[in-house]
Amino acid sequence: MFSKILIANRGEIACRVIETARRMGVATVAVYSQADANAAHVALADEAIAIGGPAPKDSYLRGDAIINAALQTGAQAIHPGYGFLSENPDFVDAVVAAGLVFIGPSGDAIRAMGLKDAAKALMEQAGVPIVPGYMGTNQDADHLAAQADAIGYPVLIKAVAGGGGKGMRLVERAGDFADALASAQGEAQTAFANPAVLIEKYITSPRHIEVQVFGDGQRAVHLFERDCSLQRRHQKVIEEAPAPGMTPEMRDAMGQAATRAAEAIGYSGAGTVEFIIDGSDGLRPDRFWFMEMNTRLQVEHPVTEAITGIDLVEWQLRVASGEPLPATQDQLSITGHAFEARLYAEDVPAGFLPATGTLSHLQFAPDCRADTGVRAGDVISPWYDPMIAKIITHGPTRAIALGQLARALEQTQVAGTVTNLAFLARLARHEGFARGEVDTGLIAREIDSLAAAPPVPPAAQALAVIAAAGLWQGDASGFALWGALRRPVPFDPPAAIRVHGPGHIGVEIDGMTHDCVLAQDGWRVDGAKTGAAMQMDRDSVTIFMAGAHRFDIPDPLERGSSAETSDLTLAPMPGLVKSVFVTQGQNVSAGDRLAIMEAMKMEHTMLAARDGVVAEVLVVEGAQVEAGAALIRLEEEE
Structure with a gap:
């Protein structure tokens, strides 16, 4: 086993790797950009090395700086996490050439799966079913349009070097193909420095099910499947394992196909074989096709860990250090059901715009696993993915695990930035999702109700007024003792309070008066227990009560602008x-x-x-x- 490793990543995955390494007695080295000097992964590691500016190209994509940091600190191996350089075969070769171990597959294995068109051809040779489509080298726009016509609409344009939904466009009519192609190629060039695309037949009732594989370079096993069908614009939102409705025959067929794919390229380490499934007639062994292989650990790996009881990062370290696979296929089994929801800083009602801000408050529910790379006081930076955490639950049945997820989301508290918490909680409570009616179009069909701004309970609004008045602790000092003094409070809509005594306040707002009393179990509004918590920031207050409700606090000295926003x-x-x-x-x-x-x-x-x-x-x-x-x-x- 290694005595020291370097993690070539940041955020929650860097923290995740460090935690397992620490449990195994392995020392860790973090690398960080100027924007991450005070980040959680830097504080958690045994050592930390600065590698450049805030932009990824100036830091986390600088393979030479990362390798030099490993050599400088005496690290024996480099764990890439996911994203950044994790699937860059040239980086893998450079790591090996420097006398270090890359904790993952070989450069040749990554190359074999790095381009979707070549990967599909290889999988076809290995007997893995593939989706009908065009994977040729001719990238002429007219030729690609003709291929789309031959395949038949709807089609999916995908960057051959793509991932994470980038360089991907759904085209439903021939007249839209040219614009969609130009857009996909432009995004692919920016994200991967490669504008080449392939075209696939679009499955109209698709499910996205992937199989976790693990190899030692000679043989491979699979650790069952994950369903990643809840997506928005090809970005995964909630993942689960095992897949709802999975049959033993389907699981066996997909598992064998996935291990054939891994063994065909001599795969070593953790990888994921992604399949697209036509779910229009249930899960059938003749209705799944290979999409791509991710030659790294996946963001959603915790759900596989939850149902198998296996620490995949531990397996990565053990196999990379020269040990054989820790288990055979017949030693692996599924226990219960697990879900993972991706908590992001994003403005859902505004169209899921990524958000920034300082996390003034961050608290997770007590009965869930929360993988995070940020703490209260940390900044959500514009330089990187705005993920705050992954919320993971595990229960004996799907229904119980899903109920746990909904409750965990509703109990999670974040202030200082807008988040998708309410959106995730609505998904977890969605009746169709609860029944297992899962496909990649669910969110798009239900987007109006799922993405709407959550309703604000009048009690939360009343408590926000109390917080804005500085009376959350019930302190009534400064008020007349001989009568209930009315005092206006800067708020939108206009509000006022009447203090009847310590911990007893009347709140007038929006034409209603609410009687608020601070009891031993917290604030009660109009006689009802709220269980509310509060976070006050410079220009806003957040009330946590059946979700998070953020209220702006107007500055009475601030003058409004007369500029027309449409200009x-x-x-x-x-x-x-x-x-x-x-x-x-x-x-x-x-x-x-x-x-x-x-x-x-x-x-x-x-x-x-x-x-x-x-x-x-x-x-x-x-x-x-x-x-x-x-x-x-x-x-x-x-």
């Missing part, structure tokens, strides 16, 4: 201006593309809010801008 296109988050499509004096129509911003690994298109003429272009391509920065100004309407 200005503003940056919705910090990011890079990738493209600008208009020039001064140009006529535009409502919905026309004005610019593209790139933030937190995703592209966001800025559209004209109305018809008009471009008065000013206030940014240039390549500029890094802050949230709220003006990008394009239209001439005032006459």
Whole structure:
């Protein structure tokens, strides 16, 4: 076994690897960018080395700096985590050439699976079923359009070097193909420096089921399946294991196909073989096809750990250090059911825009596993993925595990940034999902109800007024003792309080009066126990009560702006201006593309809010801008 390893990553996966290494008596080295100098993974590791600026290309993608850090600190091996350099075969070769061990597959194995078209051809040779499609080298737009016509719509355009939904577009009509192709190729070029795409037949009732495999370079086993069908724009949202509705025949067929795929490339370490399933007639062994292989540990690996009782990171370290596979296939079994939900800093009602901010408060439910790389006081940076944590539950049945997940999400407390907590909780309570009616289109079909702003309980609003007045602890000092003094409170809508005595306050808001009493078990509103908690920030207060409810606190000295928002296109988050499509004096129509911003690994298109003429272009391509920065100004309407 190694005595010291370096983790070439950040955030929750770096913390996850460090925790297992520490349990195994292995010392750890963290690397960090300027933006991560005070990050959780840096504090958790035994040693830490700075490797560059905040942009990934200046730090976590600098293979030479990472290898030098390993050599400098005496680390014997490098664990890549996922993302960044984890599937870069040239980095693997450089690690080995430096006399170090790469905790993962060989560079050749990664190359074999790195390009989707070549991987599918290889899988076809190994007897693994593949989706009908075009995987050729001819990337001429007209040729690709002809191939799409031959396959038959709807089709899916996918970057051959892709992952995480980047460079992927669903095309339902021939007339939309050209624009979708250009968009997919542009995003693929940015994300992977490779604009090549393949085209697949789109399965109309698809389920996304993947199989966890583990190899030692000679043989491989599978650790059963995960269902990752709950997706939004090809990004996984909630994962579970095992897959609902799975039959022994289907599990055996998929497991054998996955292990054939791993053994065909001499795979070593943890990997995932992803399949697309036509779920229109249940799960049938003749209705699944290979999509791709992820040659690394997956974000959703905890659900597999929960149902198998196996620490996959421990297996990674043991196999990379030269041990054989720790178990044979017949020694592996499933116990219970597990779910994982991805908690992000994002504004769901605003279209799932990534968010930034300082986490002024962070507390997880007591009865769940929470894999996180941040703490209260940490900053959600615009430089990296805005994941806050993964919430994992495990129970004896699917229904129990799902109920645990819903409750854990409702009890999780985050303040300082907007999150997708309410969205996740609604998904966990969705009746169709509870019945096991899972497919990749569920979220899109139900998006209006799932993404709507959560209703605000009147009791939470009343308690927010009390917090804004500085009376959360029930302290009534400074108020007249001979009568209930009425005092206005800056709030939206306007509010006032009447203090009847210590811990007894009347709140007038929105035409209603609420009687609030601070009892031994916390605040009670109109006689009802709330169990509420509070976090006060500089310009907002968050009340945690059956979810999180954030209220802005108006500054009475602040003057409102008279600028017309339809005249200005503003940056919705910090990011890079990738493209600008208009020039001064140009006529535009409502919905026309004005610019593209790139933030937190995703592209966001800025559209004209109305018809008009471009008065000013206030940014240039390549500029890094802050949230709220003006990008394009239209001439005032006459």
